[in-house]
Amino acid sequence: MTISADHTAPDTTSTATPGNALTEAVKKFGITVEDYMLPARHQIQMVDPDGRLKAGSEQGTQPGHEYPVPGDKELLAAYEQLVVGRRVNDQNSALVRQGRMAVYPSSHGQEACQVAAALCLSDGDWMFPTYRDAVAVMTRGVDPVQVMTIFRGDWHGGYDPLKYKVGIQCTPLTTQLLHAVGVAHAAKLRGEDTVVLAMCGDGATSEGDFHEALNFAAVFHLPVIFFVQNNKYAISVPLAHQSVAPSLAHKAVGYGMAGERVDGNDVVALLAVLDRAVKLAREGSGPLLVEANTYRMQAHTNADDDTRYRESAEVAEWRAKDPVNRMRVYLTERGLLDDDGEARIAAHAEAVAAQLREGLGEDVPVDPQELFRHVFALQTPQLKEQSAMLADELARDAAATDSKEAGK
Amino acid sequence: MSPTITTPSEANGNVSAATARAAASAAASAEAAGPQPVTMAKALNTALADAMRADSSVLVFGEDVGMLGGVFRITDGLTATFGEQRCFDTPLAESGIVGMAVGMAINGMRPVIEMQFDAFAYPAFEQIVSHVAKMHNRTRGMVKLPMVIRIPYGGGIGGVEHHCDSSESYYAHTAGLKVYTPATVADGYRMLREAIDSDDPVVFMEPKKMYWTKDSVDLGELRRLHERPAEGTTAGRTSEGRAAVARPGTDATLIAYGPSVPTALAAAEAAALEGRSLEVIDVRTIVPFDDETVCESVRKTGRAVVIAEAHGFASVSSEIVARVQERCFHYLAAPIRRVTGFDVPYPAPKLEKYYLPGVDRILDAVDDLQWEN
Numbered sequence: 001m002t003i004s005a006d007h008t009a010p011d012t013t014s015t016a017t018p019g020n021a022l023t024e025a026v027k028k029f030g031i032t033v034e035d036y037m038l039p040a041r042h043q044i045q046m047v048d049p050d051g052r053l054k055a056g057s058e059q060g061t062q063p064g065h066e067y068p069v070p071g072d073k074e075l076l077a078a079y080e081q082l083v084v085g086r087r088v089n090d091q092n093s094a095l096v097r098q099g100r101m102a103v104y105p106s107s108h109g110q111e112a113c114q115v116a117a118a119l120c121l122s123d124g125d126w127m128f129p130t131y132r133d134a135v136a137v138m139t140r141g142v143d144p145v146q147v148m149t150i151f152r153g154d155w156h157g158g159y160d161p162l163k164y165k166v167g168i169q170c171t172p173l174t175t176q177l178l179h180a181v182g183v184a185h186a187a188k189l190r191g192e193d194t195v196v197l198a199m200c201g202d203g204a205t206s207e208g209d210f211h212e213a214l215n216f217a218a219v220f221h222l223p224v225i226f227f228v229q230n231n232k233y234a235i236s237v238p239l240a241h242q243s244v245a246p247s248l249a250h251k252a253v254g255y256g257m258a259g260e261r262v263d264g265n266d267v268v269a270l271l272a273v274l275d276r277a278v279k280l281a282r283e284g285s286g287p288l289l290v291e292a293n294t295y296r297m298q299a300h301t302n303a304d305d306d307t308r309y310r311e312s313a314e315v316a317e318w319r320a321k322d323p324v325n326r327m328r329v330y331l332t333e334r335g336l337l338d339d340d341g342e343a344r345i346a347a348h349a350e351a352v353a354a355q356l357r358e359g360l361g362e363d364v365p366v367d368p369q370e371l372f373r374h375v376f377a378l379q380t381p382q383l384k385e386q387s388a389m390l391a392d393e394l395a396r397d398a399a400a401t402d403s404k405e406a407g408k
Numbered sequence: 409m410s411p412t413i414t415t416p417s418e419a420n421g422n423v424s425a426a427t428a429r430a431a432a433s434a435a436a437s438a439e440a441a442g443p444q445p446v447t448m449a450k451a452l453n454t455a456l457a458d459a460m461r462a463d464s465s466v467l468v469f470g471e472d473v474g475m476l477g478g479v480f481r482i483t484d485g486l487t488a489t490f491g492e493q494r495c496f497d498t499p500l501a502e503s504g505i506v507g508m509a510v511g512m513a514i515n516g517m518r519p520v521i522e523m524q525f526d527a528f529a530y531p532a533f534e535q536i537v538s539h540v541a542k543m544h545n546r547t548r549g550m551v552k553l554p555m556v557i558r559i560p561y562g563g564g565i566g567g568v569e570h571h572c573d574s575s576e577s578y579y580a581h582t583a584g585l586k587v588y589t590p591a592t593v594a595d596g597y598r599m600l601r602e603a604i605d606s607d608d609p610v611v612f613m614e615p616k617k618m619y620w621t622k623d624s625v626d627l628g629e630l631r632r633l634h635e636r637p638a639e640g641t642t643a644g645r646t647s648e649g650r651a652a653v654a655r656p657g658t659d660a661t662l663i664a665y666g667p668s669v670p671t672a673l674a675a676a677e678a679a680a681l682e683g684r685s686l687e688v689i690d691v692r693t694i695v696p697f698d699d700e701t702v703c704e705s706v707r708k709t710g711r712a713v714v715i716a717e718a719h720g721f722a723s724v725s726s727e728i729v730a731r732v733q734e735r736c737f738h739y740l741a742a743p744i745r746r747v748t749g750f751d752v753p754y755p756a757p758k759l760e761k762y763y764l765p766g767v768d769r770i771l772d773a774v775d776d777l778q779w780e781n
Contacts, residue, residue, distance in 0.1 A: 126515075156546040161514070168546055172538050178504055179539070182511015182519075189467075189493055189517075208531070212504035219499055374549040375584055377607035380696035381649060 022256070025285050029064035037258050039249040040065040043293055044273050045263035049321040051329025059269070065260065067272035076336055078115050078267050079327045080345045085111040085135035086324050087349035088144065091356050092134070092151070096302045100360050102153040105132045109265070109297030112323035113229045115139050116270035117197055120225075120278050126196040128167040128180040132229075133199050140166050144352055145359030154364050173204040177213035177226065184222040195223045195281045197274075203234020205251065206242045214289065218255040223281035225274065226289045229264060231296035236309040252289035264294030265323040268330070295321070368394060443626045449619040451596035452482045454627050456520065459604040460490050462635065463518060466604060468495040470505055470522030470558075479524055480560055480619050502528060506535040506557065510543065513553040513609075520604055525616075526561040527570035533578070540609045541584030556603045556610045561589075562667040562717050564617035564764060566757040573754055574718035576666070579611040580694045580727070586648065587694040589613040591669035593623035595692060597630045599647045606648070613694075615667035651698035653705065657687035660711035660774055663702060663728055665691035668715040668765060675715075675770035686774065694724055702728070703735045710741040711777040715765050720748035742778035 026036050042060035046069060047053055053069070061067055070078075089111070092104040107114050110132075118139035121127060129137050137147045142159045149158025150169055157168035170176035180198035187194035204210060205228060217224040228248050232239055245251055252259025258280075262273045270292060277288045295318040299306040306315075331337035372379070372387040460466045468486055470478070474497040477484030486495035498505050502523060509519035523529035529536075536557065543553050563572035580587045586608050590596045596614075603610040654669055655676050664672040669690045676686040687705050691698065706712045712732055716725040729744045747765040755763045 155548065156542075157548075160550045161547060162550060167514075168543075168551075172534060175507060175535060175539060178507025178535065179511035179514060181504075182508040182513070183515040184511070185508060186512040186515035186517045209503055209507060209534075212499070212501040212507070215499055215501070216504045216508055370548075374545045374547075376586070377544060377549070377552055378648070381699065382696060 022286070025258070025280070031064035034253070036064055037253040037256065039247060039252070039259045039261050039291070043261040043263050044269045045266050046268040046272060047266050047326055047330045049265070049326055051326045051333065053268075053330065067269070067276055070268060070271045070275065072334070072336055074119070074271060075268060075327070076331060076341075078119055078271060079331055079337070080348065081115040081119065081139045082111050082267060082324045082327055083345050084349045084352050085114055085139065087353050088135055088138060088356065091353040092148065093298070093302070095356065095360050096151075101148065101151050103301050103303065104134075104148075104151050105301050106298050107132050107135050107296075109318065109322070110229055110231055110294045111135060112267035112270055112327075113227075113264050113292045113294055116267055116274050117199060117227055120271060120274035121195065121197055122278075124165070124192070124194055125278070126165045126167070126180065126183050126194060128176040128183075128196065128198045129169050130173075130176070130199055130201065130204075131169050131171050132201070133169060136199065137164075137166050137169065138352075140164060142166060144356055148356065148360055152360055152364070154366050155370075174200050174207040174209040174213065176200075178209055178216065180224055181213050181216045181220070181222060184217070184224045185220055188220075188222055193223075193282050195225065195278050197225045197227055197278075199227050199229065201234065202228060202230040202232065202239050202248060203237065203242050204228075205248055206234075214251070214255045214257070214287065217287035218257050221284075221286045223284075224287040225277045225281055226287065227274070228289065228291045229294055230291055231264075231294050233296055233300070233306075233310070235300045235304060236306075238309075247291060249289055249291040255287075255289075257287045257289055258285070259289040259291070261291040261293060264292030265318075265321045265326065267323055267327055294323075442629075443624040445622045446593050446625040446627060447619065448590075448593050448596045448614075448621050449480060449482055451593045451625065451627065451630075452600055452614065452619075453484055453486075454631075455597045455600040455604075456483060456486060457489065458631055458634075459520070459601055460486065460494055463604075464494075465516060466494075466518045466520060467512065468520050468522070469498050469509075471498065471500055471502075471524045473497060473522050478522060480616065482558070482614075482619075483522065502530075502532040503535050506532040506540065509555050509557075510535065510539050510553060513555045514543075514551055518554045518556075518604060520556040520558065523557060523559045525567075525571045526559055526573040526575045529557070529559055529575065532557075536579070536585070536611070537582050541582045544608070545584055552607045553609045554604075554607050556600070556606075556612050558600075558612045558614060560616035560619070561613045562615050562617060563754060563760050564667060564717075566760070568757065569754065572760070574716070574749065576611075576613050576694060577718055577723045579613075580724050584609070585695060586610045587613065588647070588692070589615065589666035589694060590692065591615065591618070591654070591664075591666055591690045593621065593625045594630060595647065595652075595690075597625070597627060598634065599692065601634045602647050613666060617667050618670070621670070648693050649696040649698050651692055651701040652690045653687065653701070654690040655686070655688040657685040657709070659685045659709055660687070660713065660777055661702075661705040661709045662686050662688045662713050662715060662770065662774075663691065663705075663732075664688065664715040665694060665724070667717055671765055671767065672715050672770065675767045675774070678767055679771060679774060684774065691728075697728075697731065699731060699735060702732060706732050706736045706744075707739040710739055711774075712736075712740075712744045713770060713773045713777070714744065714746045714748075715770060716746075716748045717764060718749055719751045720746050721751045723748065742776075745773040745776060747773050 040062050044060045089106045089108040095101040096104045114135035117136045142164050146158035177198045180196045184196040249259035249261040262269045372383045473483040474487045509521045512519045588599050590599045603612050662672040672688045679686045714725045714728045725746050725748050747769050
């Protein structure tokens with residue numbers, strides 16, 4: 001048919017206006033729009049570095065920024081994943097040193113962020129991780145060996161993003177935030193209640209796609225949680241060179257969304273803040289920005305030398321805030337964790353590490369023809385030709401090797 | 409995959425549905441008359457509307473594509489007919505538009521997005537090169553990106569800087585992208601519908617100087633052929649990878665695509681008056697390239713000129729010359745010539761006539777093909 005120019009005006013009542021939803025959020029919490037969007041004056045911290053639960057009045061909460069302490073069962077499950085995540089990080093770094101993995105950007109020290117990012121989501125939700133978020137992907141339920149394929153060197157990704165609802169770990173900074181926005185937008189158009197968690201680091205907030213993604217999510221009023229792990233360094237460049245905003249969470253208000261900052265080494269606070277963010281987003285609050293204050297304990301990758309740009313005293317200071325130890329103390333003192341429990345969790349972590357050693361230790365055969373197989377859904381004649389050329393080249397190499405062997 | 413979308417017609421009464429039915433019936437009666445003069449713009453607009461009607465996962469978005477209908481009116485009326493959830497304006501951010509489309513395609517949609525002008529697409533380059541082109545390969549085919557990036561391109565409209573670039577070589581050079589460019593009104597309809605149906609991402613380059621070109625076209629018949637190809641006719645035949653012989657000839661082959669096809673046809677017409685029979689090949693899909701049709705023509709005529717508006721250096725035209733030379737060397741009576749834009753930034757309006765390949769420059773190149781008599 002032909003669409004004529006003299007069409008009737010579109011029915012604007014069909015689109016939810018973000019203003020209304022914001023008003024509802026404000027009504028819900030009884031605070032002003034600014035107080036809803038601006039992060040609380042202090043970061044949310046529930047368990048201090050010594051593993052002690054802070055008094056409610058000292059957790060950084062304020063009206064409209066209130067967070068219940070997550071249940072014991074959730075916390076114990078999170079601790080188990082913390083221990084597994086730490087073991088995986090250190091196992092992978094060892095595999096790199098042994099030359100069995102090409103590279104591994106470790107999240108050692110950031111495991112609380114990794115675990116909380118995965119545990120706050122439901123099965124139908126989506127996650128868009130970065131290259132440093134392997135532990136989050138694994139915690140989401142993806143097979144550990146499949147997660148590490150990207151670093152093993154035989155393909156760019158090892159798991160099915162559609163099956164697990166996890167994007168392939170993204171190397172270009174913040175480009176995946178827009179994919180998260182698109183996934184959320186498609187779900188919203190179909191009337192599904194999917195929430196999407198999109199991850200990036202502090203340095204990445206300087207990228208243009210960070211801005212475009214937050215703005216699109218806000219304008220289209222989409223259920224996306226932007227989860228920024230502020231680990232203080234972009235390879236060697238400290239946060240002060242990326243932004244002079246009061247905090248990265250403050251960027252939210254500029255887009256018309258709510259922001260919050262949380263102690264990124266306190267998995268209790270992380271779960272509390274992310275659980276509520278997911279709940280709000282699912283109920284139609286629009287996007288939210290959560291900044292986790294954490295620290296990259298190791299170099300950017302094995303190819304990096306962090307002694308060139310930071311002091312060991314700074315690293316030591318953060319070692320005292322370790323997320324795994326903190327939870328061990330907290331759960332033990334609350335009587336939720338005993339020696340048997342510790343032993344069981346340690347055995348779980350060791351089993352995953354063994355799985356990685358086995359899976360990444362074996363020399364996976366590569367298929368040269370796979371170079372051509374997945375470029376297009378419908379292959380081009382040009383790629384068919386090039387595929388035949390490589391097959392012929394390999395056949396001739398094999399024949400030459402055979403005749404050499406025969407001639408010996 | 410065809411997800412259910414709550415359309416405004418379902419959510420808010422049947423206003424849009426009634427409008428759509430009325431428009432469809434008006435269109436059906438208008439098209440019953442058979443071939444009519446139709447512009448390229450109308451053919452593209454009709455293709456979008458038909459694709460949206462055929463599949464609720466087809467979405468259209470970009471800058472000014474909603475109420476305004478696009479700066480070239482290619483999306484005219486789509487918001488009114490299909491609602492703001494199916495055709496909508498985005499914030500002014502090209503990387504955002506492409507990146508969001510990637511996510512939508514991951515999650516079951518078939519987005520058709522508009523880059524307002526060729527040179528305005530450059531902010532989206534990272535999304536296109538690093539994700540649109542690579543997602544299928546990266547995921548071993550587990551994630552398909554059925555999306556179309558429409559880009560009005562090329563000059564000849566007296567446009568100011570940043571409005572007249574021929575950017576096809578960037579996309580053609582990027583492994584993982586299909587690149588289509590129609591040069592006739594009928595192909596505008598056919599190729600856009602096939603691009604939308606494709607499970608591969610397609611960069612759909614629209615020659616903007618041809619938006620107002622009219623041909624006698626039966627849009628109803630094109631729709632019927634696309635949606636219900638008759639047995640033994642066009643069933644199973646797609647435009648992808650098929651060049652067209654736009655004008656048969658015997659003495660030399662002019663190879664062109666998009667906005668250069670009408671120029672090549674005009675040159676062939678002028679050459680005919682001088683007694684020289686030129687065959688014109690319309691490449692249609694740059695990726696995949698139809699080596700067979702192009703080489704068949706060159707082997708027959710023994711001479712070839714490649715014509716393109718884009719700069720010649722390291723371009724689609726260079727690639728065509730290289731491919732033809734590799735495959736037709738022993739049939740060639742003369743080196744293949746190129747008539748392309750000069751290797752200068754696209755000029756200001758008063759200078760574009762010196763830049764663009766024209767009939768005279770093409771005929772000069774043909775004259776240089778080492779004729780024996």
